[in-house]
Amino acid sequence: MNEPESLEEGQIAFGHDGPRLTPLVLLVAALAALFHLYGAGVSPFTALVQRPIHLALMAALAFMGVGVRSRPGSRVGWGFNVTVATLVVLSCLYLVSENEALVARSGDPTILDLIAGAVTVVCVLLLAKRATGWGLVVVCIGALLYALAGPWLPGILAHRGYGPQRLIEQLYLSTEGIWGVPLGVSADFVYLFVLFGAFLDVAGGGALLIGLADRIAGRTRGGPAKTAAVASAFMGSLSGSAVANVVTTGTFTIPLMRRSGFKPFFAGAIEAAASTGGQLMPPVMGAGAFILATWTNIPYGRVALAAAIPAVLYYTALLWAIHFRACQVGLSPSHGRQVREVMSKIHLLVPVGVIVLLLAQGRSPMRAAFWGVVSSVVVAFARASTRPNWRQIARSLRAGAHGSVQVAAACAAAGIVVGVASLTGIGLRMSELIVVVSQGNLLVALVLTALGSIVLGMGLPTTAAYVVLAALGAPALVELGVPLLGAHLFIFYFGCISNVTPPVSLAAYAAAGIADSPPLKTAWTAMGLASAGFLVPFMFIYAPPLLLEGTVVEIVRTSLTGILGVVALAGAVIGYVRAPLGPLRRLMLGGAALALINPDVVWDAVGLGLFVAGGLVDGSDGPGSPADREQTRAEGVHA
Numbered sequence: 253m254n255e256p257e258s259l260e261e262g263q264i265a266f267g268h269d270g271p272r273l274t275p276l277v278l279l280v281a282a283l284a285a286l287f288h289l290y291g292a293g294v295s296p297f298t299a300l301v302q303r304p305i306h307l308a309l310m311a312a313l314a315f316m317g318v319g320v321r322s323r324p325g326s327r328v329g330w331g332f333n334v335t336v337a338t339l340v341v342l343s344c345l346y347l348v349s350e351n352e353a354l355v356a357r358s359g360d361p362t363i364l365d366l367i368a369g370a371v372t373v374v375c376v377l378l379l380a381k382r383a384t385g386w387g388l389v390v391v392c393i394g395a396l397l398y399a400l401a402g403p404w405l406p407g408i409l410a411h412r413g414y415g416p417q418r419l420i421e422q423l424y425l426s427t428e429g430i431w432g433v434p435l436g437v438s439a440d441f442v443y444l445f446v447l448f449g450a451f452l453d454v455a456g457g458g459a460l461l462i463g464l465a466d467r468i469a470g471r472t473r474g475g476p477a478k479t480a481a482v483a484s485a486f487m488g489s490l491s492g493s494a495v496a497n498v499v500t501t502g503t504f505t506i507p508l509m510r511r512s513g514f515k516p517f518f519a520g521a522i523e524a525a526a527s528t529g530g531q532l533m534p535p536v537m538g539a540g541a542f543i544l545a546t547w548t549n550i551p552y553g554r555v556a557l558a559a560a561i562p563a564v565l566y567y568t569a570l571l572w573a574i575h576f577r578a579c580q581v582g583l584s585p586s587h588g589r590q591v592r593e594v595m596s597k598i599h600l601l602v603p604v605g606v607i608v609l610l611l612a613q614g615r616s617p618m619r620a621a622f623w624g625v626v627s628s629v630v631v632a633f634a635r636a637s638t639r640p641n642w643r644q645i646a647r648s649l650r651a652g653a654h655g656s657v658q659v660a661a662a663c664a665a666a667g668i669v670v671g672v673a674s675l676t677g678i679g680l681r682m683s684e685l686i687v688v689v690s691q692g693n694l695l696v697a698l699v700l701t702a703l704g705s706i707v708l709g710m711g712l713p714t715t716a717a718y719v720v721l722a723a724l725g726a727p728a729l730v731e732l733g734v735p736l737l738g739a740h741l742f743i744f745y746f747g748c749i750s751n752v753t754p755p756v757s758l759a760a761y762a763a764a765g766i767a768d769s770p771p772l773k774t775a776w777t778a779m780g781l782a783s784a785g786f787l788v789p790f791m792f793i794y795a796p797p798l799l800l801e802g803t804v805v806e807i808v809r810t811s812l813t814g815i816l817g818v819v820a821l822a823g824a825v826i827g828y829v830r831a832p833l834g835p836l837r838r839l840m841l842g843g844a845a846l847a848l849i850n851p852d853v854v855w856d857a858v859g860l861g862l863f864v865a866g867g868l869v870d871g872s873d874g875p876g877s878p879a880d881r882e883q884t885r886a887e888g889v890h891a
């Protein structure tokens with residue numbers, strides 16, 4: 253799966269395998285790298301120049317087989333790929349070459365303008381199908397049909413209706429559609445951060461992160477699994493894709509967890525839940541922080557800081573669930589792996605520090621990403637142990653392109669949905685519908701928004717899911733009094749958590765493939781391990797201090813009660829704290845987690861009481877007799 257024969261020892265393959273690295277693929281990937289680095293660090297381009305060229309490069313790579321899904325029996329002919337790639341490149345370059353003329357004749361497009369626009373819309377749908385599957389394509393087609401059928405729709409869904417010409421003007425000839433904010437984020441930030449992660453990985457950065465995680469968590473009960481969680485938090489924040497994170501870190505961590513005593517389905521579930529949470533972890537959040545900041549006009553630093561405590565709560569729950577499971581099956585603490593060779597590459601963390609420092613100083617994410625890439629090249633070549641050869645450099649270019657193609661395809665397609673929502677006002681109608689159905693009750697509105705976010709987010713990349721949900725769901729929460737940042741983080745969480753929510757749960761299925769475990773069983777287990785992702789968003793809505801809104805005392809108190817809440821939730825999910833828990837005690841711990849959502853002192857006292865009664869009173873330190881523990885452990889190893 254990951255070309256192990258071409259990797260240095262201890263190195264992770266960043267992203268999925270792509271096609272054979274032909275000279276043409278390498279040439280286009282190199283052009284993409286040069287174009288984005290030039291625009292970020294030398295001379296920026298205007299939106300209607302940068303974004304079409306970005307899409308043209310990504311589409312050309314996609315139709316050469318880079319970064320797309322491949323299924324047996326689903327391959328189409330070489331001639332079709334060349335034709336579609338040529339059409340999308342020509343339509344993008346037409347927009348660039350006719351940029352000034354298009355502005356001059358705004359509102360009066362020529363036949364050629366409309367043909368180029370129609371070709372672009374169709375090619376974007378084909379590109380999205382190839383890169384992300386049918387889910388996003390169906391949403392886009394539904395949006396287009398909604399725009400056309402407005403006068404014939406009932407009630408709150410009805411609108412004046414828009415013809416094909418007006419739709420093409422909106423989607424192709426303006427920055428309100430395909431060339432809007434989603435694709436702009438892909439062109440500005442995502443490609444450079446993916447390239448940064450890919451180059452850092454070929455130099456040994458991925459192995460370094462796993463080594464550091466092993467130093468942090470490797471000597472405790474379930475140490476290999478905790479190592480996997482911490483490493484996936486690091487890698488997922490950079491990669492921006494739960495599935496890509498699973499098939500990179502999971503290739504190493506899942507077998508390691510199985511050898512340490514975890515059952516295959518549980519090892520796969522841990523990796524899926526940990527990889528999904530990486531997109532919730534600052535400072536990069538898989539580029540989600542930049543998308544959210546751009547969409548809401550909230551400074552990036554404020555977004556990253558606000559997301560910190562919720563992310564810590566998510567991983568606190570996951571790590572305690574791993575610990576409880578390790579105690580439940582009788583696993584002993586490991587001695588930790590020897591990582592002296594890996595620690596010799598500690599200088600590879602310098603580029604990460606450069607990015608964080610620049611972002612903290614208020615520099616743009618684009619400029620920070622540029623200097624991150626440049627500094628990663630410098631530090632990689634600084635020592636012979638991390639100096640990549642030409643083959644590794646070529647592979648990093650392909651890996652950077654591979655990780656960016658799916659995001660670009662998803663963002664371009666999401667632009668269709670956003671453009672239609674802007675044109676028809678469906679976002680406001682959906683918000684009005686949520687407000688009407690909830691009758692102004694915030695809890696009901698949150699539950700409806702969460703369910704809608706999970707359903708719409710299933711099968712979609714996080715970037716696309718968030719953009720679609722931001723246009724449709726966030727305004728309702730804001731109207732009901734939820735702060736803008738809290739509303740957008742709420743839907744961002746549920747868009748992410750759809751990666752481990754059955755029946756789609758792509759991250760869990762990818763992990764099941766590596767673990768050789770039943771996909772649905774792995775998915776349901778991953779959903780349980782990631783259950784904090786369902787609870788934490790409600791926590792920070794009802795307790796704004798978790799988003800650093802309040803006094804220091806309030807922030808500390810709500811953080812501590814939040815930690816107790818997610819630990820209680822972990823115990824309820826696993827069925828173990830100091831000893832195995834029966835149904836009643838698990839129910840009490842679940843009630844403790846729910847009670848601790850509300851920052852009220854009385855509810856905190858109720859939650860604390862339930863936590864003590866359900867998990868701490870009359871408990872023991874082991875799962876049973878030594879013979880029972882040994883039998884359970886043997887079952888875990890050999891299952």
